[in-house]
Amino acid sequence: MPKEMRYWLVKQEPEDYSWDNFAKDGGTDWTGVRNYQARNFLQGMKKGDSVFFYHSGKEKQIVGIAKVEGEAVADSTADEPGWVMVRLKPVKALAQPITLVQLKSNALLKQMLFVRQSRLSVSSVTQEEADEILRLASK
DNA sequence: GCCAACGTTGGC
DNA sequence: GCCAACGTTGGC
Numbered sequence: 001m002p003k004e005m006r007y008w009l010v011k012q013e014p015e016d017y018s019w020d021n022f023a024k025d026g027g028t029d030w031t032g033v034r035n036y037q038a039r040n041f042l043q044g045m046k047k048g049d050s051v052f053f054y055h056s057g058k059e060k061q062i063v064g065i066a067k068v069e070g071e072a073v074a075d076s077t078a079d080e081p082g083w084v085m086v087r088l089k090p091v092k093a094l095a096q097p098i099t100l101v102q103l104k105s106n107a108l109l110k111q112m113l114f115v116r117q118s119r120l121s122v123s124s125v126t127q128e129e130a131d132e133i134l135r136l137a138s139k
Numbered sequence: 140g141c142c143a144a145c146g147t148t149g150g151c
Numbered sequence: 152g153c154c155a156a157c158g159t160t161g162g163c
Binding site: 035036117118119120 | 143144145146
């Protein structure tokens, strides 16, 4: 039975928590999501899924790939119940970061949910989009 | 620094 | 339940 591979994208201000911080930590609980749509995506994550790591703010580029280490659990940093966090582990930095400009100039990738909805901090990525990102990143 | 897009809040 | 006002986010 072929294993279904799923892809996601999380966004982070590098000034708050950069890929380098993440790589140094060797993994982190993705906490602090306080948006229902983003929360629903977090809840959809399954162990082994791949997660693109995007730097917002000045950089605006996808910089690395992470992996989901486990199912969503209650967010320990939340004041109210109902919010979740997911344990993520770094896999590798992209050989070539993919900038937002590149994404927007690509017919397929400019359709990405997170490109269309820039404020969404966690989003899903389709297999086709993931393939294209990985193709660009290995150039 | 500005502004568009979006989500949340609170008065009615 | 509607909607105006407000706050936040993030691209430009």
